[in-house]
Structures are given as C-alpha cells and as structure tokens.
Amino acid sequence: MALPPKTEDKDETAERAYAAWVDAHLTRNYLAHLGHGLLGQTGFRLLNAPTFLPAYILLLSGGSNVAVGAILSLQALGMVLTPLLSANLIEHRPRVLPVGFSTGAAMRLMILCIAASGLLLPPTAALWAIGVFILGFGLFMGMQGVIFNFLMSKVIPVSKRGRLTGLRNFLAGMTAAAVAWAAGEFLLGETPSVAGYSWTFVLAFVLTSIGLSMLLFVREPQPPRLRPRTPLTRRLGEIPALLRSDSAFTTYVLARALATMGRMAAPFYILFAGMEIGLTGSVLGILTMAFTLAGTFSNLAWGALADRHGFRLALLGSIALWILSTVALMASSGLLLTALVFIGIGAAFQGFQQSAMNLTLEFGQRDELPMRIALANTASEIAGTMGPILGGILAALLGYQAVFATSIGFLALGGWMLARHVPEPRYRAASLAELQRPGGDI
Numbered sequence: 001m002a003l004p005p006k007t008e009d010k011d012e013t014a015e016r017a018y019a020a021w022v023d024a025h026l027t028r029n030y031l032a033h034l035g036h037g038l039l040g041q042t043g044f045r046l047l048n049a050p051t052f053l054p055a056y057i058l059l060l061s062g063g064s065n066v067a068v069g070a071i072l073s074l075q076a077l078g079m080v081l082t083p084l085l086s087a088n089l090i091e092h093r094p095r096v097l098p099v100g101f102s103t104g105a106a107m108r109l110m111i112l113c114i115a116a117s118g119l120l121l122p123p124t125a126a127l128w129a130i131g132v133f134i135l136g137f138g139l140f141m142g143m144q145g146v147i148f149n150f151l152m153s154k155v156i157p158v159s160k161r162g163r164l165t166g167l168r169n170f171l172a173g174m175t176a177a178a179v180a181w182a183a184g185e186f187l188l189g190e191t192p193s194v195a196g197y198s199w200t201f202v203l204a205f206v207l208t209s210i211g212l213s214m215l216l217f218v219r220e221p222q223p224p225r226l227r228p229r230t231p232l233t234r235r236l237g238e239i240p241a242l243l244r245s246d247s248a249f250t251t252y253v254l255a256r257a258l259a260t261m262g263r264m265a266a267p268f269y270i271l272f273a274g275m276e277i278g279l280t281g282s283v284l285g286i287l288t289m290a291f292t293l294a295g296t297f298s299n300l301a302w303g304a305l306a307d308r309h310g311f312r313l314a315l316l317g318s319i320a321l322w323i324l325s326t327v328a329l330m331a332s333s334g335l336l337l338t339a340l341v342f343i344g345i346g347a348a349f350q351g352f353q354q355s356a357m358n359l360t361l362e363f364g365q366r367d368e369l370p371m372r373i374a375l376a377n378t379a380s381e382i383a384g385t386m387g388p389i390l391g392g393i394l395a396a397l398l399g400y401q402a403v404f405a406t407s408i409g410f411l412a413l414g415g416w417m418l419a420r421h422v423p424e425p426r427y428r429a430a431s432l433a434e435l436q437r438p439g440g441d442i
Contacts, residue, residue: 014224018224022154022157026160029219030164032217033168034168035214035217036212036215037211039207039211040172040207040212041169041173042172042176042179042207042211043111043208044208045173045180046179047137047201049288049291050267051287052197052201053072054072054270055284056194060123060124060126060127060130061127065392065395066392066393067127068271068388069264069268069390072267073385073388074131074135074138076383077135078134078135078138078142079145080378080381083143083374083375083378084232084371094222094226095222096151097220103140103147104148104212105212107141108212110134110136111201114201115200115204116198117129117198118194118195119199123194126194142378149361150369150370153369154220154223155218155219165357170296170297171296172296173293173296173299176296180292181288183199183288185281187199188285192284196281242372242375243375248363248421248423249372253376253380255414255415255422256376257383258413260410260414262319262322264394264407265326265404265407268404270287273342276334276338277335283335287342294343294345295347295349298346299350299351299354302318311356312355312424312425313424314351314354315359315418317351318350319352319411319418321344321351322345322411323415325345326404326407326408326411329341329345360376362426363425
C-alpha cells in the first residue's frame with residue numbers, strides 16, 4: 001500500500017500550482033496593473049507633486065510656511081494610522097481586491113472634496129476643510145498602500161515588477177506632464193486662483209477614478225496558505241517577535257524611515273524657487289512638468305537597474321540623486337536651472353518611492369507580507385508626519401536653507417545605514433519566495 005505523500009511535498013505541489021496559475025494570467029494582470037497605474041498615477045501626481053498643493057495652501061493661508069508644513073503633514077499622519085489595521089483586515093482573506101476597491105474609491109472621494117472645498121467655501125473655512133480631507137486621504141492611502149502592494153506581489157512575479165513599475169510610471173509621467181502643463185496654462189494662468197487649483201484637483205479625481213476601474217480586469221489567485229484570522233490587538237503583540245526574527249528587515253525599516261525624513265523639504269522646493277522666479281501658472285506648470293517627466297524617463301532606468309541588480313541598489317541611487325539635487329537647488333537661479341534641478345528631484349522621488357515599495361516585498365514569506373508592508377509603511381509615514389512640521393518650523397525660524405540642510409542630513413544617514421547594514425534580500429538564502437517565480441514571459 002502506497003504511503004501518503006509527505007506534507008512538504010503537498011506544500012511544494014500547491015506552491016507550484018499557484019505559480020503556474022500566476023503565469024497563466026500574467027499578461028492580463030500585467031496590463032490591468034499598467035492601466036490602473038497609468039491613469040491613477042497621472043491623477044495622484046497632480047495632488048502629490050511638490051508644486052500645486054503647497055502653492056494652493058500657501059495662497060489660502062496668506063503665505064504661512066507653518067500652515068503648509070502642518071497641513072501637508074496630515075496626509076502622512078493618516079498614512080501612519082491605517083497600515084497595520086489594513087494588514088490585519090486582509091492577511092486572512094483569500095482575495096483582497098474587493099477591499100482595495102472600497103479604499104480606492106474613498107481615496108478618490110477625498111480628492112473631490114479637496115477640490116470642492118476651494119470652490120464652495122471661503123478661504124479660512126476651505127483651509128480647515130482641506131486639512132480634514134487631506135487627513136482622510138492619508139488614512140485611505142495608508143490602507144491602499146498595503147492592499148495594492150500585496151495584490152501586486154500575488155499576481156506579478158518579483159522578476160517582472162521592476163519593468164512593470166518602470167513602464168507604468170513612464171507612461172503615467174508622460175500623461176501627467178502634459179496634464180500639468182495644461183493645468184498651469186489654462187486652469188491657473190498668470191495669476192493662479194483658488195478656483196484654478198480646485199479645477200486642477202477635479203481633473204485629478206476624474207483620472208484616478210477611471211484608473212481604479214482598470215482593476216476590474218484583474219484575476220486574483222487564492223494563495224495555497226492563509227494566516228488564520230487574528231484579533232488586531234493580538235496581532236500587534238506579535239510585531240516585536242516578527243522584527244526580532246529578521247534583523248535585516250528591521251534595519252531596512254529604520255533606514256527607510258530616516259531617509260523619508262528627508263521628505264520634509266518637499267513642500268518648500270517650489271516655495272524657495274518661487275521667491276526668485278515667481279509662482280505664475282506657467283512656472284508651476286513648467287516645473288511640475290519637469291518633475292513628472294523626470295520621474296517618467298528615470299523609472300525605465302530604475303526598473304532596469306532593479307531587475308538586474310536588485311531594488312536595494314536602485315534605492316541607494318535615488319537617495320544619492322536626491323541629495324545632489326537638493327544641493328543644486330540651493331545654488332540655482334533662473335527658470336532653466338531650477339527646471340533642471342526639479343528634473344533631478346523628480347527622478348530621485350520616483351526612484352525612492354518605487355524602490356522602497358518593491359524592496360519591502362522581498363523580505364520574508366508571503367503569509368507575513370501584509371504585516372511587513374504595514375510596518376515599513378507605518379515607520380516611513382511617522383517620519384513623513386514629523387518631517388513637514390519640522391520643515392515648516394525651520395523655514396519660519398531659519399529659512400529654507402536650514403530645511404534643505406537638515407533634509408540632506410537625514411537622507412545621508414538613511415542611505416548609509418541601508419548600504420552598510422542591509423544586504424540585498426533577493427540574493428539571500430533560497431526561501432519560499434523562490435517558488436513564486438513562474439518561468440514564463442509576457
């Protein structure tokens with residue numbers, strides 16, 4: 001009588017069947033993610049670029065740097081509060097896409113409310129309302145950051161993610177650059193108004209909403225193994241053991257958070273440039289276009305570099321470029337040189353964002369991945385919350401140069417820790433993740 005197969009053999013067979021399913025639906029899922037990213041990133045860049053929203057808040061606040069830093073920090077605060085909740089919400093579910101649709105729709109509603117505040121409310125009330133809706137946007141963005149990154153890890157093999165994110169952001173950047181230029185020229189004009197900024201964000205809402213609909217075409221597999229449903233308080237109590245079990249991941253989380261503190265300077269790049277060249281609609285459109293086009297073309301290079309040598313090297317390269325671009329901004333003058341600096345900043349921003357996101361996906365095993373994403377995102381956004389507040393205070397007390405110098409210090413410290421103490425996870429000992437790599441191409 002034949003013996004039943006060993007448990008290990010069953011697990012391996014299930015993993016290989018899962019990998020085959022991913023491979024069979026790879027083209028469909030790849031194209032759906034590409035369409036979602038193209039339209040979604042186009043719209044979100046209008047909101048998240050360090051140009052339109054800081055200038056909008058500065059206009060509503062009557063020129064307060066502290067208000068710019070404080071209100072923009074609310075987005076990061078929201079992103080601190082929800083990743084761990086989101087991970088606990090999805091890690092036991094065989095499919096996470098339905099939850100993703102709900103949070104994605106709520107995010108887009110917040111963008112529409114930000115736009116409507118400027119159109120319907122007086123400046124002071126609009127400023128308070130925008131703060132509330134930016135906080136809400138951050139809350140849902142924190143959830144989406146876990147859900148959609150986990151979804152991508154399920155349906156796109158690690159060896160294909162660099163090309164996908166690079167191509168997605170290339171196409172989105174091309175579209176966003178054109179939309180940013182058009183918004184600056186036709187919606188804002190020579191003397192930007194509250195209504196002009198508001199209609200720009202209405203456009204962002206429309207584009208991101210169409211992008212979300214692209215995920216209707218995704219085919220999501222059910223993993224061979226799922227974590228049992230665990231109460232949130234108990235799951236939070238397991239975090240110290242998770243961090244102790246992988247010192248490389250723990251150090252990576254800390255290094256990424258330190259480097260993210262460098263983001264404190266982001267809202268003040270455009271305000272610093274505006275002191276010399278002015279903040280007309282044309283200038284805002286040109287600099288936003290430079291920022292987005294740089295991210296567009298550099299993402300192809302970041303993606304190719306990551307696929308060949310790993311996302312760790314791409315992350316280090318983006319930090320180095322970010323530091324150099326910030327130094328150059330402090331010495332630049334005139335629209336041409338400022339645009340060149342914004343090209344460097346845009347390339348660095350996109351490289352950092354995509355590399356950090358994808359590098360997180362390469363630590364540990366699949367069933368712990370939502371919690372790892374949540375931990376990395378939470379730590380990063382704690383820094384992202386403190387950064388703009390500190391930046392606003394420094395700008396008000398010591399000027400923009402002090403903000404930029406402090407930003408450079410945090411970037412350098414985070415980069416050093418990553419280079420010195422975090423090995424490339426892709427080349428660590430073989431793990432279950434190796435079984436998730438289908439052999440097919442698209």
